[in-house]
Amino acid sequence: MFGFFRKGISRYNRTDLLAAQDLYRAAIAQSRQEIFFLKYGVPDTVDGRFDILVLHLYMVFFRLRPHPRYKDISQCIFDMAFKNMDKSLREAGVGDVGVPKYMKKMMQAFNGRMHAYKEAAEYVKEDPNVPLGPGHPLFDALRRNLYGTVEKPQDSVIVSMVKYVRFTMLYLYEQNLDEVALGNLKFIPPGEIVDEKKAP
Numbered sequence: 001m002f003g004f005f006r007k008g009i010s011r012y013n014r015t016d017l018l019a020a021q022d023l024y025r026a027a028i029a030q031s032r033q034e035i036f037f038l039k040y041g042v043p044d045t046v047d048g049r050f051d052i053l054v055l056h057l058y059m060v061f062f063r064l065r066p067h068p069r070y071k072d073i074s075q076c077i078f079d080m081a082f083k084n085m086d087k088s089l090r091e092a093g094v095g096d097v098g099v100p101k102y103m104k105k106m107m108q109a110f111n112g113r114m115h116a117y118k119e120a121a122e123y124v125k126e127d128p129n130v131p132l133g134p135g136h137p138l139f140d141a142l143r144r145n146l147y148g149t150v151e152k153p154q155d156s157v158i159v160s161m162v163k164y165v166r167f168t169m170l171y172l173y174e175q176n177l178d179e180v181a182l183g184n185l186k187f188i189p190p191g192e193i194v195d196e197k198k199a200p
Contacts (some may be wrong), residue, residue: 016073017076017095020080022183023064023073023077023180024080024081026060026061026186027057031056039160040190041161042146043147047149048087050106050109055146055188058114059169060077060172060185061077062080062118062164062169062175063169063175063177064181065184070182081167082110086103089102113145116145117145119137120141138162139159142161146161149182171186
C-alpha cells in the first residue's frame with residue numbers, strides 16, 4: 001500500500017509537506033489521549049500505542065482519499081510516521097542490525113491494519129441496522145488488531161470503540177475536503193460517546 005520513504009521528506013511539495021505534518025500531529029495528539037487506555041481498553045504498551053495511532057491515521061487517509069493530492073499527502077504522512085519510529089527505536093537502544101527487522105514488522109502490521117479497516121466497512125454507508133457486536137465487520141477488525149494483544153477484551157469496550165470510530169468518521173466526513181488537504185482537520189473529543197443518530 002505504501003512505499004517505505006518513497007520520496008524522502010524533503011522532496012515533497014511544500015504545501016503537501018506542511019499539510020502532512022499538521023495531519024500527522026493531529027493524529028498523534030488524538031491517539032495519545034489517556035481516555036483510550038483508561039476507558040476504551042487499549043493496552044498501554046508499545047503495541048497498543050502503535051495500533052491506536054494507526055487507527056487514527058487510517059481515519060485521516062479515509063477522509064483524504066477522494067482528494068487529488070491524496071497519494072502524495074498520505075505517502076508523506078507514512079514516511080513521517082516511520083521516520084519517527086526508526087528514531088524512537090534507536091533512542092530505545094535498538095542497534096543497527098535490529099532496527100530493520102523491527103521496521104519491517106511494523107510496516108507489515110501497518111499495511112495489514114490499513115487493509116483490515118478498509119475492508120471492514122465504509123463507515124458512512126454501512127447498514128445502521130447491523131448490530132454492533134461480534135460479526136460486525138468493524139468490531140471484528142478492531143478485536144483482531146487494536147485489541148489483538150488483549151487476552152479477553154470485553155465486547156462492550158470494543159463496541160464503544162466501534163461507536164467512536166463511526167462517529168469520528170462521520171465528523172471528519174463533514175469537514176471540507178480541500179481544508180483537510182491543507183492540514184486543517186479536527187477529531188471529535190473521545191470522551192463524547194454519543195447517540196449515533198445525532199451524528200453530524
